[in-house]
Amino acid sequence: MNIYTFKHEADFNATGAGLIASLLHTKPRSVLGMATGSSPIGIYQRLIEMNRQGLVSFAKASTYNLDEYVGLPEGHPESYRSFMNEKLFNHIDIKMENTHVPDGNAADLEEECRKYDAMLEENGPVDLQILGLGHNGHIGFNEPGESLIGGTHVVELQEKTRTANARFFPSLADVPTQAITMGVGSILKAKQILLLVRGEDKAEIVKRALKGPITSQCPASLLQCHPNVVVLLDQGAGGLLS
Numbered sequence: 268m269n270i271y272t273f274k275h276e277a278d279f280n281a282t283g284a285g286l287i288a289s290l291l292h293t294k295p296r297s298v299l300g301m302a303t304g305s306s307p308i309g310i311y312q313r314l315i316e317m318n319r320q321g322l323v324s325f326a327k328a329s330t331y332n333l334d335e336y337v338g339l340p341e342g343h344p345e346s347y348r349s350f351m352n353e354k355l356f357n358h359i360d361i362k363m364e365n366t367h368v369p370d371g372n373a374a375d376l377e378e379e380c381r382k383y384d385a386m387l388e389e390n391g392p393v394d395l396q397i398l399g400l401g402h403n404g405h406i407g408f409n410e411p412g413e414s415l416i417g418g419t420h421v422v423e424l425q426e427k428t429r430t431a432n433a434r435f436f437p438s439l440a441d442v443p444t445q446a447i448t449m450g451v452g453s454i455l456k457a458k459q460i461l462l463l464v465r466g467e468d469k470a471e472i473v474k475r476a477l478k479g480p481i482t483s484q485c486p487a488s489l490l491q492c493h494p495n496v497v498v499l500l501d502q503g504a505g506g507l508l509s
């Protein structure tokens with residue numbers, strides 16, 4: 268695991284974007300695993316700039332997002348599909364048909380999970396999986412618990428996660444209670460993982476995830492088993508690592 272801590276946000280973003288761009292240079296048909304949330308936004312902005320400047324192309328790439336809320340109306344501003352379109356896909360040269368986000372409005376959610384896994388199986392493995400880290404140690408929406416699920420599945424969101432995400436909704440009651448998420452097994456199949464964490468409020472969970480015991484009570488701790496993980500932290504998030 269290679270852990271880098273950055274003093275300046277611009278360096279954090281340039282490093283993350285540079286890693287993704289160099290992968291696309293080497294392998295234009297790369298399969299990218301995407302995350303939403305606040306942590307990757309600066310990197311997505313940098314990639315948009317690089318794409319405009321002709322420094323990187325997504326024309327042959329395909330993407331698979333980690334997760335999506337269940338039951339948000341199509342086009343809802345807080346759906347992860349809307350987030351990805353607004354923050355990245357609408358502004359780069361990717362073909363929209365090559366971007367994939369689980370369908371949280373599918374009539375049969377179990378069938379949607381099976382379809383998503385089948386697509387990942389057929390078109391994967393993911394070359395680079397981007398991840399953020401929840402305050403409770405979740406990756407994707409794999410919440411802490413007695414056990415973890417390998418493949419894509421429907422999950423009940425924990426109160427801590429709903430509360431953390433309530434800042435994007437009119438009230439806590441508007442935050443969906445369920446989501447579809449890629450499982451920890453699917454995440455760990457990626458050839459390389461790029462974990463992005465910002466903020467002092469994440470310092471404790473960063474330490475537990477990267478240096479603590481490997482346990483389903485902290486899903487991100489399973490990343491310690493992966494042979495190729497790059498972690499980018501700002502100074503706040505890295506504050507408790509020696």
Ligand code: F6R
Pocket residue numbers: 301302303304305306307333334398399400401402405406407408
């Ligand atoms: C988002 C996702 C979540 C977030 C995590 C951190 O697609 O799967 O696991 O990555 O909640 O969110 P931020 O980056 O907002 O702190």
